Amino acid sequence: MIIRTELLQDSCSKILSAVDSNVLSAVTETLEISAKDNVFTMAVTNREYFVEVKMDIEVKEELHATVNANLFLKLISKVTSETIELVSDGNSLHIKCNGNYKLPLIYDG
Numbered sequence: 001m002i003i004r005t006e007l008l009q010d011s012c013s014k015i016l017s018a019v020d021s022n023v024l025s026a027v028t029e030t031l032e033i034s035a036k037d038n039v040f041t042m043a044v045t046n047r048e049y050f051v052e053v054k055m056d057i058e059v060k061e062e063l064h065a066t067v068n069a070n071l072f073l074k075l076i077s078k079v080t081s082e083t084i085e086l087v088s089d090g091n092s093l094h095i096k097c098n099g100n101y102k103l104p105l106i107y108d109g
Contacts, residue, residue, distance in 0.1 A: 038059070072095075078098075
C-alpha cells in the first residue's frame with residue numbers, strides 16, 4: 001500500500017504524543033496499524049486509555065500490523081520522499097521510502 005508521506009506524517013505526529021514513554025512494556029510500546037475499506041488506522045494504549053487516529057485513503061488494499069511504536073513513528077517523521085509504501089509479509093512490516101526498512105511484527109500470544 002502506498003500512502004502520501006505528508007498524510008502519514010500528520011497522523012503519526014498526532015498519535016506520537018499518546019505513546020506512553022514512562023512505562024515500558026509490550027503493550028505501551030506497541031502501535032497497531034491497519035487499513036481496510038479505504039480507512040487507515042493507527043492505535044496505541046497503555047491500559048488506562050486507548051488512542052486511535054483514522055484517515056481516509058484512496059487505497060483499497062488491506063493491511064494489519066503491530067510494531068514498535070517509537071521506531072515506526074520516529075522513522076516516518078524523518079521521511080522526505082513523496083510517498084511511503086507499507087507491506088506486511090506476516091513476520092515484518094516493510095517500509096519503502098528514502099530507503100528500505102524492515103520492522104519485526106509484535107505478537108503477544
